Amino acid sequence: MKVPCRWLTDYVDIEVTREGVERLAERLTLAGLEVEGIEETGTLSGVVVGRIVSARPHPDSDHLTLCRVDIEDREVDVVCGAPNVVEGGLVPLATVGAELPGGLRIERRKLRGEVSEGMICSKEELGLEERSDGIWIFDPALALRVGTDLAELLEYDDFVLDFKVTSNRPDCDSVYGVAREIAAIYDRPLQRLDVSVTESEVRTSEKVRIAIEDPEDTPRYAARLMEGVRIGPAPLLIQHRLIKGGMRPLGNVVDATNYVMLELGHPLHPFDADLLHGGIVIRRARDGEEFKTLDGLTRKLTRDALLIADEEGGIALAGLMGGENSEIRPETKRVLLEIASFHPHVIRRSSRSLGLRSEASQRFERGLDPGGIPLVADRAAHMIQKLTGCTVLAGLADAYPSPRPARKVRIRPSRASLLLGIDLNKEGIGGILRRLGIGTEEDGDRLEATIPHFRPDLEREVDLIEEVGRIHGYDRLPSTPPHAVLRIGKKDRIERGKDLIRDALVGLGMSEVVTDGFDKPDWREAIGLPADNLVAIRNPMSAAQTALRSSLIPGILGVIETNLNQGIDGGMIFELGRVFTRPMDEEEHLAGALFGRRGLPLSGKAEVSLSEAKGIIEGLLAALRLDRISIETDRTEGFLHPGRSGRFTHRGEEIGRFGELAPAVSERLSHPTTVILFEFLTERLISESEAIPAYSEPSRFPPSKRDLSLTAPVDLPEGRIRAIIEEEPEVESVLLYDLYRGRQLPPDRKSLTYEISLRSADRTMTDEEVTGIISRITARLAELDVSIRS
Secondary structure, three states, X not given: OEEEHHHHOOOOOOOOOHHHHHHHHHXXXXXXXXXXXXXXXXXXXXXXXXXXXXXXXXOOOOOOEEEEEEOOOOEEEEEEOOOOOOOOOEEEEEEEEEEOOXXXXXXXXXXXXXXXXXXXXXXXXXXXXXXXXXXXXXXXXXXXXXXXXXXXXXXXXXXXXXEEOOOOOHHHOOHHHHHHHHHHHHOOOOOOOOOOOOEEEEEHHHHOOEEXXXXXXXXXXXXXXXXXXXXXXXXXXXXXXXXXXXXXXXXXXXXXXXXXXXXXXXXXXXXXXHHOOOOEEEEEOOOOOEEEEXXXXXXXXXXXXXXXXXXXXXXXXXXXXXXXXXXXXXXXXXXXXXXXXXXXXXXXXXXXXXXXXXXXXXXXXXXXXXXXXXXXXXXXXXXXXXXXXXXXXXXXXXXXXOOOOOEEEEEOHHHHHHHHOOOOOHHHHHHHHHHOOOEEEEEOOXXXXXXXXXXXXXXOHHHHHHHHHHHHOHHHOOXXXXXXXXXXXXXXXXXXXXXXXXXXXXXXXXXXXXXXXXOOHHHHHHOOOOOOOOOEOOOOOOHHHOEEOOOOHHHHHHHHHHHHHOOOOEEEEEEEEEEEEOOOEEEEEEXXXXXXXXXXXXXXXXXXXXXXXHHHHHHHHHXXXXXXXXXXXXXXXXXXXXXXXXXXXXXXXXXXEEEEEOHHHHOOOOOOOOEEEEEEXXXXXXXXXXXXXXXXXXXXXXXXXXXXXXXXXXXXXXXXXXXXXXXXXXXXXXXXEEEEOOOOOOOOEEEEEEEEEEOOOOOOOOHHHHHHHHHHHHHHHHOOOOEEOO
């Protein structure tokens, strides 16, 4: 942002000298408004408005012209080499002794035998543009008087401050915003803007209709209508200020809108009202819709573009650029002035989709509060009326579906004093905030601040405290050593549990992988996980980042596929990470996989097995002190093999699932192979990891062991049989050492043989006691259709 210092003097008193401007730049930088550079415009003296009385070819040159120039008090002869010399034209003439901005001094000299008593200047020679094709011929509509000193019409001996404005301070992206900062820092008066307008009795809202398709895209859209406009050049002073601010003068109406944009930081756009048809509607463009912008390019639009349209089609790309079909022309008589607020993300996406950036789009992308629109509209109407003599219709045509109330933030002097290390009271804080345009009211021992529309960055108490520190001066804060007490941090229970899981699985031979947190739609769809519970990302950076993941399994399968494609024929991997589901649920999960060859010496080319995976999981559960785990096979996920999968439950609550990947899914791999998957809820998995183990004194008496051969239904889980056996308090251990299915049994039965160890804490058990316990066990097992095998 380039800010001319002499423009600042319209609003606040500053010293416009090299030393004064350097001190100002340093003070602003210390206050958080970084000045990256200072440009000097240079000095202009001895240059006056002249009229070319006559122009004839130089007798000894085919490209020079001998000009006779009237400068009011006399006529002078000047040799000019420009191709656009015109008799009667008003031009800037540097007389003998004149000094130009680049330091050039004009002397009386002879060119090809002819004396030249000055130089007719181009804009380039006056420092107004980088390259000129000829001399500067003033527009007759400026009505300049011959002999007028050009230094009175332009604004030289100036310094331009180049600011690095952060995205959270759109108020400082304006001349008036910088003036407000200076006035606050130096506690000087800030001049009010002249927004006076002579309005007609007819109201703008009677002539202009506005419809907003989506208030999320366009929080507010307003317009002012002006009639009897006379198009012409803006005064040279305004043109010079625009040039110093980095803009090109185009004509009084457009220059007025650009002037107000630089002054207040809010872009505006003027339409030729006679070229519009019906009301204004702000809508998304249709895919494939074409629109010709002011730069003469016809652009093919998508739904990402926000369009300002009338009944016949688009008239402007919202926040980016106007349309050729509604631009201001020399014959324009009626002007419709747009003042709007658009959502930053919408403008950013529209700009990116079209590859089009403009001064306006950069400002809209920072976010402009709709509350400032009336001030901007009035200031622009004042400027246009002043420059064109137009009639301004009364009021605004204003579409504002959801007005935003002023934000209130409370600040405690005690808290401000603690954070800044200085003594502050309500009066001192209130005075600083009021200098920044922030109203305050007392609220007990606090102040309640009303945040103005131009400060969207002030949301919390600490933001206000920062403002107090900035304006007070960080360099004035006392330097004191810290007295903080150092405390050793520690991980929370979840992170400690995750560390235990990592240690256990790595110790069991697995490797940890880390994938990004985004949805993998190809693998998610392959395993049949739903899409309706995904948490969508509003502004994704790429097509692969449109939603957050709802499971770790698709990412694990992606890692397996990548490894297989790289020639890795097997591995054991796991991942700890968060998954996200609507409505905004967030959980820590553990997922893992064994795939391909086992990779163990002397095991041939054998692939991983379900029992191997089960052993790893049991080792993990043991490390996490989870006992009484059951495996249920009554229902499994659709992407797992129905006969080789199950659910882990703990005290009746599901904590995870595991199983072999279904053949239909594994065939999607570039090199189909065996894949064993598991996924657990981390929170439930570590629920017992920090429990203090309960120890009991071992019995001094010998155990009694019995073998128990049973027959049971094929579909009865072994865990239910084991649970009934372990209900007896004297049962110390249960070992299943044989499982049989075959010709000696009916097809719907299986045989299980257990070794049961029984022990009493206070005596040696008798045969009668052991037999009684076995009898109670077999009686309860009979209820499950389990019997002693004969």
